[in-house]
Amino acid sequence: MSTNVDFLVLGSGIAGLSYALKVCKFGKVALITKKSDTESNTNHAQGGIASVTSLDDSFGLHIQDTLVAGAGLCKEDAVEVLVKEGPGHVRELIELGVRFSKERLPNGEERFALGREGGHSRRRILHADDLTGKEIERALVVQAKREENIRLFEHDFAVDLITTRRPNGELVCCGAYVLDTETEEVTAFRAKVTMLATGGCGRVYLHTTNPVIATGDGVAMAYRAGAEIENMEFIQFHPTCLYHPEARSFLISEAVRGEGGILRLANGSTFMENYHKMNCLAPRDIVARAIDAELKKSGAECVYLDVTHLDAERVKSRFPNIYGKCLSVGIDITKELIPIVPAAHYSCGGVRTNLMAESSIKRLYACGEVACTGVHGANRLASNSLLEALVFAHRAAKDAERHISGWACDSLVDYDKSSHVNIVNRKTVTSLADRVHQLMWRYVGIVRTNERLETAETELADIAKDVENLYKAGCLSAELIELRNIVTVAGLIIGSALSRKESRGLNYNLDYPQPDDTNCKRDTVLIKT
Numbered sequence: 001m002s003t004n005v006d007f008l009v010l011g012s013g014i015a016g017l018s019y020a021l022k023v024c025k026f027g028k029v030a031l032i033t034k035k036s037d038t039e040s041n042t043n044h045a046q047g048g049i050a051s052v053t054s055l056d057d058s059f060g061l062h063i064q065d066t067l068v069a070g071a072g073l074c075k076e077d078a079v080e081v082l083v084k085e086g087p088g089h090v091r092e093l094i095e096l097g098v099r100f101s102k103e104r105l106p107n108g109e110e111r112f113a114l115g116r117e118g119g120h121s122r123r124r125i126l127h128a129d130d131l132t133g134k135e136i137e138r139a140l141v142v143q144a145k146r147e148e149n150i151r152l153f154e155h156d157f158a159v160d161l162i163t164t165r166r167p168n169g170e171l172v173c174c175g176a177y178v179l180d181t182e183t184e185e186v187t188a189f190r191a192k193v194t195m196l197a198t199g200g201c202g203r204v205y206l207h208t209t210n211p212v213i214a215t216g217d218g219v220a221m222a223y224r225a226g227a228e229i230e231n232m233e234f235i236q237f238h239p240t241c242l243y244h245p246e247a248r249s250f251l252i253s254e255a256v257r258g259e260g261g262i263l264r265l266a267n268g269s270t271f272m273e274n275y276h277k278m279n280c281l282a283p284r285d286i287v288a289r290a291i292d293a294e295l296k297k298s299g300a301e302c303v304y305l306d307v308t309h310l311d312a313e314r315v316k317s318r319f320p321n322i323y324g325k326c327l328s329v330g331i332d333i334t335k336e337l338i339p340i341v342p343a344a345h346y347s348c349g350g351v352r353t354n355l356m357a358e359s360s361i362k363r364l365y366a367c368g369e370v371a372c373t374g375v376h377g378a379n380r381l382a383s384n385s386l387l388e389a390l391v392f393a394h395r396a397a398k399d400a401e402r403h404i405s406g407w408a409c410d411s412l413v414d415y416d417k418s419s420h421v422n423i424v425n426r427k428t429v430t431s432l433a434d435r436v437h438q439l440m441w442r443y444v445g446i447v448r449t450n451e452r453l454e455t456a457e458t459e460l461a462d463i464a465k466d467v468e469n470l471y472k473a474g475c476l477s478a479e480l481i482e483l484r485n486i487v488t489v490a491g492l493i494i495g496s497a498l499s500r501k502e503s504r505g506l507n508y509n510l511d512y513p514q515p516d517d518t519n520c521k522r523d524t525v526l527i528k529t
């Protein structure tokens with residue numbers, strides 16, 4: 001079965017939706033999403049979106065903050081694009097109906113309330129209480145559903161990209177194979193332009209703040225298709241994710257420590273004073289590393305965040321979402337300690353793109369967390385990722401218009417499902433996925449060593465063989481495809497981390513504890529051979 005569209009968009013987070021809303025002015029859009037429309041990392045973003053909007057701020061300062069966080073690996077032209085074009089696109093969001101929080105000044109005037117987060121030298125974070133992503137996603141979905149040229153396919157799962165090689169040797173993308181998870185049919189979507197907007201890969205790890213959709217599908221598909229994949233070793237870990245069997249991926253915002261929350265071990269003692277002079281308010285990566293070290297030392301499963309000494313009413317009013325969520329799993333944070341672990345949060349690397357968001361495969365664009373535009377370098381500045389998705393979605397749309405006329409891929413083969421016949425036991429898939437989660441957490445987490453990375457590489461190779469055999473013969477299902485993708489992405493993270501012989505930004509390796517500007521200040525690029 002096949003179908004033709006002008007623009008194929010894989011993913012319905014901020015990146016996919018923003019892009020679809022622009023390109024629908026030029027042609028027909030198929031917007032494919034593997035769950036329901038709003039299920040995305042975007043929907044979980046709490047803090048907000050960074051943008052220069054106040055008089056005491058400047059493009060220069062935001063650029064500088066981003067470069068400092070990126071630890072020498074940001075692409076400066078991409079950062080400049082991000083910062084300078086960002087405010088215009090944030091304004092478009094507001095015009096679309098996104099309701100950012102406002103505050104009233106003493107003179108009665110109203111203005112947007114600007115938050116400040118770690119690494120930002122000014123207040124510049126627009127937010128909608130602590131549910132910014134949900135508000136952005138809501139407004140974008142409403143608008144997308146109004147557009148006649150956008151057709152939304154929910155519960156449709158992109159399996160693989162379709163590419164062809166032109167006589168001049170150029171690799172060109174002409175669409176994707178998509179599994180309808182309800183009918184189990186695979187359709188070949190033939191498209192003049194394909195946009196990968198499938199988000200991040202936190203679900204490669206045991207502990208993550210990411211929702212279940214974040215299995216790195218876009219990076220895995222692009223890698224299999226022959227695209228360049230960049231800087232996958234730079235995985236950002238958030239220090240405080242709720243540790244509870246019924247709420248595994250719930251983020252406890254850094255603002256809780258900002259308000260006086262204290263990190264403690266199970267015996268009640270504090271430990272951050274041994275790691276940084278700023279104690280519990282040390283930078284995100286330092287706190288994550290300190291917790292990791294304490295967990296490894298004690299063998300405990302979690303540490304605790306304590307807000308019981310703070311005014312209970314203040315805690316409830318300042319953090320209604322966190323208070324409510326914890327209470328729903330039986331923890332009254334005004335009276336009890338919050339069990340927390342660091343967790344995989346954000347992938348700075350991804351499908352390598354140019355400044356117009358085009359990948360190394362022609363007519364294949366990538367945008368949002370799946371992409372590596374170069375703006376984050378070796379570490380992401382908080383609240384720059386929603387902005388990046390927005391800015392580069394618009395750039396991609398502008399560039400993609402030129403592909404609407406002219407060449408279209410004419411030879412397209414249907415997906416060959418003939419070998420996918422065996423019923424796959426769900427438990428087998430879960431247990432293989434669990435092995436990947438465990439080994440990534442144990443050996444490829446916050447603190448790495450060559451030995452741990454090599455162990456991970458060997459163990460993953462074993463798992464990969466089993467998974468490939470299972471995949472080749474097994475009936476296609478979302479779980480099986482995701483398992484195959486997390487194995488691919490885990491391999492890319494391990495391979496990238498092994499090739500970086502230094503510690504820089506988020507890649508911390510005890511065998512090379514310092515950055516090495518002379519030999520290693522470069523991007524890691526992997527391509528399937």
Ligand SMILES: Cc1cc2nc3c(=O)[nH]c(=O)nc-3n(C[C@H](O)[C@H](O)[C@H](O)COP(=O)(O)OP(=O)(O)OC[C@H]3O[C@@H](n4cnc5c(N)ncnc54)[C@H](O)[C@@H]3O)c2cc1C
Pocket residue numbers: 010011012013014015016032033034035037038039040041042043044045046047048049050132133156157158159197198199200209210211213214217218251345346367368369370382383384385386387389
């Ligand atoms: C808890 C949390 C808090 C955060 N807070 C902030 C913040 O305050 N500020 C900030 O800037 N960033 C924040 N981030 C990061 C930010 O939310 C993400 O980087 C950003 O939303 C990514 O947007 P995206 O459109 O690229 O991907 P997503 O929003 O994740 O969307 C990906 C889409 O692709 C779909 N998809 C995936 N695979 C397939 C497939 N194979 N086939 C079809 N569809 C597929 C998914 O279903 C989804 O619709 C936070 C992230 C988390 C998890």
